[in-house]
Amino acid sequence: MQPNNASGPWYLDDLKTGDLFRSGEYEMDANQIVAFAQQFDPQPFHTDLEAAKASMFGKLAASGWHTAAITMRLLVETLPFYKGLIGLSTDIQWPRPTYPGDRLRVECRVLEIAPSRSRPEQGVVTVETLTLGQEGEPRQRQITKVLAFRKPE
């Protein structure tokens, strides 16, 4: 699968229900996992290789928020929305942890497009984002509402 190479900016009217976009890959390593967790999720199974072995994960695992943050980075590189990629809300599931050495990539599908009634220049696009590991298993599933804008006249 090739990453999406379309160039932006993308306007509201450029998007269609069912559109599918694919990101490039991002490899997670243990140092990054520990550094993120020390700052934002300081729990032994995210910060300490030895302590993680005795945890329910059995080995060092990335914070779910790290998986979410890397997903955002891949999305920013993949979806060049006009005025930027601005999320209003998101529902996230973490069916499996991310581990050192995992190569994450993102598949993003447009589920729904709702033009705004009160603000005709914008709309809300609902997208499903799957963050997959190298063997295609989802590490994160996400349904997100993002803003999109029409091309200025």
Add this chain to the structure above:
Amino acid sequence: MQPNNASGPWYLDDLKTGDLFRSGEYEMDANQIVAFAQQFDPQPFHTDLEAAKASMFGKLAASGWHTAAITMRLLVETLPFYKGLIGLSTDIQWPRPTYPGDRLRVECRVLEIAPSRSRPEQGVVTVETLTLGQEGEPRQRQITKVLAFRKPE
């Protein structure tokens, strides 16, 4: 409001529906906002003070994922669950951005406790987490399912 000072570990049976827990404060500054965004959400309104002025935010704004990550940090300090704070899923809304100088704090309320049928030693606790600014306005609203474990016999 005082932060929660209870010591852990907390077991599944220690929690009751309606329990409310409060974190300490965390002040966001522009350098942290830019550093986070350069790594995980590289968009001009999160990384560039000047470019942000021309964006829909009107000034530098934190990535919603940064607000979420700081929320997790405050929760880890506030909720000393036995075996750690492990989220299964979460629904997030960002009603307002977080800006430099904002002092974030978290209020977390237990909405529901569901003991597992198949795994009697554990259960799923649904919590509502509000991430508030210094004037009490929510920057993030979250409904999260977290694992909790019974005290080993």
